[in-house]
Amino acid sequence: MAIERTLAIIKPDAVGRGLTGEILSRIHKAGFQIVAIKSMRLTRKQAEGFYAVHRERGFFGELTEFMSSGKVVVLALEAEGAIAKWRETMGATDPAKAAPGTIRRDLGTSIGNNCTHGSDAPDTAAFELSYFFAGHELL
Secondary structure (H helix, E strand, O other): OOEEEEEEEEOHHHHHOOOHHHHHHHHHHOOOEEEEEEEEEOOHHHHHHHOHHHOOOOOHHHHHHHHOOOEEEEEEEEEEOHHHHHHHHHOOOOHHHOOOOOHHHHHOOOOOOOOEEEOOOHHHHHHHHHHHOOHHHHO
16 A cells, blocks of 8 residues: 555644544554644635535535634644545544544544544545645645
8 A cells, every 4th residue: 555645634623622632642543644733723714715625515604614713733644545544543424423443433522523634535635735734844
């Protein structure tokens, strides 16, 4: 399996509940290398740009309002098969349906407040990484 990079976001619900350290620990334990990391607060416009692919969906307004409601931690993760591996580490979007031991199952409280985001495909990962990190930050 090839070395890949993927974007991970520790969402406002997790940051606000003081779970950043726990999630970072799980990232390390899962074998990811953190290539880049930053803490920030997205503006509504930044959240809308990031989630533009969902603009026509009913949850778009709620999602972008939530993602701009508090600090997030964005990370560039690297590992063999990083995209699938991070999605497996996070668990299903709905914490109630996520596998035991996953971040969302253990720490999430609802579909909307599920602690983390991850890219779902190589093209998505490329867009998402470039949305938050300049090329020189990923060296």
